[in-house]
Amino acid sequence: MIRDAETQTLLEDTIRRFVRETLVPREAEVDETDAIPADLVETMREIGLFGLTIPEAYGGLGLTMEEEVRIAFELGQTSPAFRSFIGTNNGIGSIGILLDGTDAQKSHYLPKLAVGELIGSFCLTEPDAGSDAASLKTTAKQDGDAYVLNGTKRYITNAPEAGIYTVMARTSDAKGASGISAFIVERGTPGLSIGKADKKMGQRGAHTADVIFENCRVPMANLIGGAEGVGFKMAMKVLDKGRIHIAAIAIGAAKRMLRDALAYAMERxxxxxxxxxxxxxQAMLADSKAEIYAAECMVLDAARRRDEGRDVSVEASCAKYFATEMCGRVADRAVQVHGGAGYIAEYGISGFIAMCACSGCMRGRRRYSRSSSRGG
Known part of the structure; x- marks a missing residue:
């Protein structure tokens, strides 16, 4: 759903220029320092990148799903660290509050997320609960006017930088998903601590870490939606949207690699x-172009279906599965086109692929079931 074609075109052009003229030239700096420069973070705040999907009523741009994926096609064409830093505010770090939060929760947190005053984070995965998310063990026991949380979350994007954490925890002994609730936990809450940042194969500048809860008292007012037992359903709705977004990011990365491979092939x-x-x-370039086009069509179709209010669980999973696998194949062909230069950092392609490694774009073959991954 494109609400205003002219405005959308202007927004895409602005993001495209920002990516190519500002972000791409700073990729090596991010890779070397494992951090996003403060001046770039401030610029991203100024142009509204933290609030792309948050409704205008809360200070964001309120992009539809189709508008969002078209922006993601552009953001995916640079280091994933940049997209990852703003991504949780636009996706898994805010959407749960937006979809199921109380009016008070929305009014308090969404405006701060929209301007980047707060960085959001989403805590679902645990050491023993990954794809089988319903088996999570973190507990939340009511004690007076608060819940006491205990447990550990793993591989949490933006955990070291986040100001709030959307946390899935078990509030009853019921088996499976029915006993899971969702909470907003603020940074600095006693009993909350952050583990050492993970060292990954790639994605330098995009940080993940454990989030640990030890008798962490969370006010009852921070139970998302004010109701127990609906956290898992909320998480699945959040992840459906996140899968479409990550699929679009994978397409952006593939477009960048194909563009670089074609330029090299014309010069070498x-x-x-x-x-x-x-x-x-020519065959490798043509195969890459065809697969990118197919993935783009899938993502746009899934986005439009979601904008129509339809259940897109299957379509979102299919789009993410195909797009991320496609991105891996394009990466392989891009290295082959570069030959030996594909392994040398100064030629660029190896550096970009390394930056993407281990992200949703390069995660490898996985099932496309509802709980297969947690992108966004």
């Missing part, structure tokens, strides 16, 4: 002609 000469003239190279 062997046997007296550019290697782009060789049929095998």
């Amino acid at each position: 000469k062997q046997f007296g002609q550019p290697i782009a003239e060789f049929q095998l190279v």
Whole structure:
């Protein structure tokens, strides 16, 4: 659903220029320092990137799903660290509050998330609960006017920077998903601590870490929606949206790699002609273009269905599965087109692929069931 085609085009053009003229030139700096420069964070705040999907009533742009994925196609064409830093505010860090939060919770937290005053984070995965998210063990026991949380969450995006955490915890002994509730836990709450930042194969500048709860008292007012037992359903709705978004990011990354591979193929000469003239190279480029187009069509279709209010659990999972697998194949072909240069950092392609490694774009083959991954 595109509400205003002219405004959408202007927004996409602005983001595209920002990515190519500002973010791409700073990728090496982020990779070397494992941090996003403060001046870039401030610029992202100024142009509204933290509130792309948060409704205008709370200070955001209120993008529809289709508008959002079109922006993601552009944001995916640079280091995933930039998208990851703003992504939780636009996705899993805010959508649960937006979908199921009380009026008071929305009014208090969403405006701060929209301007980047707060960084949001989403705490579902645990050491023994990954794809089988319903088996989580973190508990929340009511004690007077508060809940006491105990447990550990793992691989939590933006955990070191976050100001609030959307936490899934078990409030009853009921088996499976029915006993899971969702809470907003603020940074600095006694009993909440952050583990050491994970060292990953790639994605330098995008941080994950354990989030640990030890007798952490959370006010009853921070129970999302004011009701117990609906946290898992909320999480699944959040993840459906997140899967479409991550699929779009994977498409953006694939577009960047194909563009770089084509440029190299046009410049690199062997046997007296550019290697782009060789049929095998042409085939790899053509296969990549066709798969990117197919993935883009899937993502746009899933986005439009969600904008229509339809259940997109299957479509979102299919789109993410296909798009991320496609991105891996394009990465492999891009390295082959570069030949030996594909392994050398100064040529760029290896660096970009390394930055993407282990992200939702390069996660490897996985089932496309509802709980197969937690992107966004």
